[in-house]
Amino acid sequence: MLRATLKSLLARKVRLVLSMLAVVAGVSFVTGTLVLTDTLNRTFDTLFADINKNVSVAVRSVNAIDPTSDVGRPPLPASLVSTAAGVDGVRVAVGKVNGQAVLVNPATGKPSNTNGAPGIGINWTGGQPTSAEEIAEGRPPGPGEIVVDRATAKKLHLSLGAKISVQTKGPPARYTLVGTFRIGGQDSLGGAAVTAFDTATAQRVLLAPDRFSAIHLAAGPGLTQEELRARVAAALPPGVEAITGRQLADESASAVQNAVSGFSTFLLIFAAISVFVGAFIIFNTFTMLVAQRVRELALLRAIGASKRQVQVSLQVEAALVGFAGATVGLVSGAGLALLLRVAVGVFGVALPSGALVFRPRTVVIAYAVGVLITAAAAFVPARKAASVPPIAAMRETYVLPTRSLRSRAIAGSVLTALGIVLLILGTASAGKPGATAVGVGAAGIFLGVATLSPLLSGPITRVLGAPLARMFGATGRLGRENAMRNPRRTASTASALMIGLALVSAFSVLGQSIKESVRETVSNSLGADFYLTPQNFGQGFSGEVARELAGKPGIEIATGLRGGLVKISGQSSQVLAGDPAGLVKMLAIKEVTGDVHALGDGTILAEDSTAADHQLRVGQKVPVTFADGRAELTLVGTYQKSQVAGKWIISTSEFARHSTDDLDLFVLVKRASGADPAMVRAEIATVVKSFATVEVRDQSEFVAQQEKQVDQLLGFIYVLLALAVIIALFGIVNTLALSVIERTREIGLLRAVGMTRSQMRLMVILESVIISVFGAVLGVVVGSIFGWALTKALASLGISTFAYPVRTILLVVLTGAILGVLAAVFPARRAARMDVLRAISAV
Incomplete structure (x- = not known):
């Protein structure tokens, strides 16, 4: 029977290839996604391990919102460097500064990174025992000077001695480029444009004078990271923590891996769709093949093959098709991973060099998808093949009997009805649970309609x-x-x-x-005539823009919007911050209780339904946890649901008390009554001209x-x-x-x-x-x-x-x-x- 199966396959090469194509496509998508995911994870694991290999212990402030995130993490006083350096076993302590610094391309006047990769600013610590940076060309920076990562310098064709504009949290400034550098042995930090200043300048423009983002320590001879961490932790004040260098590397890699995991899941969903479609094709193909091979199958039965042997023969044939398709799909999946890797580079993520990663799990999944899906899709046709009677070999007119469509009508109706019920339940639920119910309901309707088709x-x-x-x-x-x-x-x-x-x-x-x-x-919901947004999505721009626009001729209101993650009553939530005088009017906030215009320092506004959920009334204290710790704000008003404002609003000044970043995500501008729109736009353009990261649009734009x-x-x-x-x-x-x-x-x-x-x-x-x-x-x-x-x-x-x-x-x-x-x-x-x-x- 095995020889007969192989001869049957080889005798129908065109059918074999056409059957394989559906398997190849689905397996390629699955394999390519898994290979890309594993490659990205390995790449960034290695990169961050290399960057932090010389760091024994890192000292930093506690982030009360997310212990592993640096977003909003409070800075450290510079005096802690000497405190840490005095701990027994510390060979050296180096203060680190990190912040947002957007390099402006001198050839275009636009940000160097407009495709998603961030602009990062650091202080130059090259040459220190804890550092992973090394000069590639030129020399380290001094006051008024910068060095940039080698990949960015090559990409923008920057030459040493050029004057480069850099946008930080304050007004933009020009610096002299005196060198390029490598990080952890790589020319690029994942595609980010990294600019390094001397320490005093980095503190002033990225953080605050006499402040550091973290302190990196190198251990003395014979001391483990865990031992040094324990000693350092005992000498630190409340609100400051110490972690090992390995933990720091793992946290950095984990943040990237979480993003990669989400992207991988997204791709695998579409890969599953492709495999699902391929199953229909395999089922249809084998159904037709069985119908065309009735006499051949009947002859096998006539010469002694049992029903089980015929069915197993067809299942083996399907499994071989699946195996061949999976093999080709595994190879082509590697090619797809390379294409996806190039696509990632197009979006600004320059990956360090390295081979593709093929884990055993990828091979197992590839063959499982190819063989099992094909075998499952061919199960029903194989059962039909086993039902062919030997007498059919004597009759040219014999055709396989078909079952009544009544059972399909019942099954299809039930599946469709269940799917519709889930859709209705999903539309009645909010957020992720509702979307999940809708997705499951849609799958039910797909299967139901396919059954009824x-x-x-x-x-x-x-x-x-x-x-x-x-x-x-x-x-x-x-x-x-x-x-x-x-x-x-x-x-x-x-x-x-x-x-x-x-x-x-x-x-x-x-x-x-x-x-x-x-x-x-x-x-x-927005009363603005002009909208100012960052060119690079997700990276804010200086609050100076809104402050300079306020009071300009023809401008009635100019208010910046910023925000971040907080915890309110123990629940994570986003809070919006803005200028109280303009925010309520610009966002068309409709008051429900209290006085929304009373927003200011120490106060908060809440959406009325959110306030009800938290059992809050106007005048009550609301416990709000920021990255720097807990604060109690007084609820002064509630407002109707707003698609723009969200659930919670505080003032810009209150937000600034808990953050060193003076960065707005948007600036909304309303022109004064009777002012010429063209003149107002020209006025705005004059102010933002030096802020290369800001774009101006009217409402339609x-x-x-x-x-x-x-x-x-x-x-x-x-x-x-x-x-x-x-x-x-x-x-x-x-x-x-x-x-x-x-x-x-x-x-x-x-x-x-x-x-x-x-x-x-x-x-x-x-x-x-x-x-x-x-x-x-x-x-x-x-x-x-x-x-x-x-x-x-x-x-x-x-x-x-x-x-x-x-x-x-x-x-x-x-x-x-x-x-x-x-x-x-x-x-x-x-x-x-x-x-x-x-x-x-x-x-």
Whole structure:
């Protein structure tokens, strides 16, 4: 039986390759994602280990919000350096300064990093026993001078002696470039532009005079990191902690790994979608192969093969296809990982050199996905093969019996109903739980509709094919009848395409709803005429911008917005900070209780529902934990739910008491009544000219920018979904190719009675178009429902409006038709080129 199985596979090489393609694509995606994840983790583990290899102990302030995060961590007094240096066993103590420093490209006048990688400022400590920095060209910096990482210098074509503008937390200043350096033996710190100043300058522009972000210690001979940490910790004041160098390296690597893990999970979701689509293709392929090999299977039974042997033979055949596909997918997955690595570099993350990491887990998962998914998809066709009676070998007209569609109707209806119930529950829940319920519900609807699709196939393909029958006459009618001939086959093929196009439709609906919600929010909740934003998302800009704009001619209000993570009543939450005089008006805050205009030092505002959840009333003390410790703020007012303001608001001055960063994320500007918009914009442009990191937009431009960001994200998602659509395309090609083989005699007879080659090609193409459009229609219907439910479930995140992208949905249906034409090229050509006499005489 094994020899028969192998001969059967090798005798049908084209079918083998077409069956493998779906496996290869899915396994490649899974493998590429796992290899990239492991490579990134290993790379950054090594990088941070090298950077901190000379640090025995690090001293830093306690972060009351997140013990492992440096965001908002209070600085240390410089006097602690001598305290730490005096501990027995400390060989040297070096103060470290870290902050935001955006290098301005002298050739363009724009920030050096505008694609997501941060701009980092440090003090130069090269040459110290704890340092990982070393000069590559030039010399260390002095007052008024800087050195930059070697990769950034090469990227911007910077020459020593050039005057470079650097934007820090204060007004921008120009420095002389006197050198370049390497970090931990690498030219770049993960793509970040790193600028180093002398220590006194770094303290002044990045932190505060006589302050350090941390203190790094080197141990004396024979002393372990743990031993030194214990000694140092005993000498530190309250609110200051000591950790080992290994712990510091692990924390730094962990922060990156968490981001990589999220990205990896995101990619694996789409890889799972591709594998799911591939399972449909494998099922359909083996169902058709069994139907075409009835006499062969019957002969095996007639010469003594048992039902079990026949079924095992088909399962082994499927497993071999899966194994071959997984092997190819494993190799191509490595290539995909290289492409993804290059793509990561395009987004500004320059990875240190190193080979791809292939862990044993990756190989195991690749073969498990390839073999198990293929074997599972072929299980039902294999059972059908085992049911072929030996007598069938004597009858040319025998066909496999088909079960009633009644059981499918019941199962499909139950799955669809459960999916709809979960969708409804998801729309009634807020945030992540609601989105999860919507996702599970959507999966249920996918399976339900796929199960019901054979019942839907006949009537829908009849309607879709009617125009083609009128347009192309007998050829069109034959194409439609071929699509309707086997509802199960048509439905299975269309269902694979349905999944990919349904997700495209769902994300299109979600994206359009997000864009419409942005327009309404900006129009109704923001009273600004101009919006000032950082060019590099996530990195703020100096609070000097808002302060300089305040009181300028033609400007009524200019208020900066900033914020961060705090803990209120033990729960993590985001707090918004702004100028009390302008914030309430600019954000259209609607008072519920108290006096929202009383916001100031020592006070806080809360959204009315949030205040109710925390059982707070106006006048009560609210315990708020900042990174530097706990404070009690008085609740002076509550306001109606706002998509912009969030749940908590404090004043900029109160926020500044707990943070050394004088950085705004936005500045909102409202012009005075009657002021000329062009003149006001010119006034703003004059102020921000020296702040190269700031962009100015009016309301329409700001909305367009937000929409562009949504479109970029959707574009990335569409690229990932394209693989599932391509796998479905392979499925249509496979189905049509096998269908042509199955109908060899019929094709020969049609040619014999006068059908031309061009008519034959057109018939196959029209059949493919009907199947594809059927899948697209199912996808659009299911995807639209999914998109609506997802929009409702994410309403708490600011998606307040449902909008339907009619043009995009029509494009999805048109895409289905185009895919049908592309999928039919090879099968149609093969059908048209058949020898008429051989086709008629085929058995």
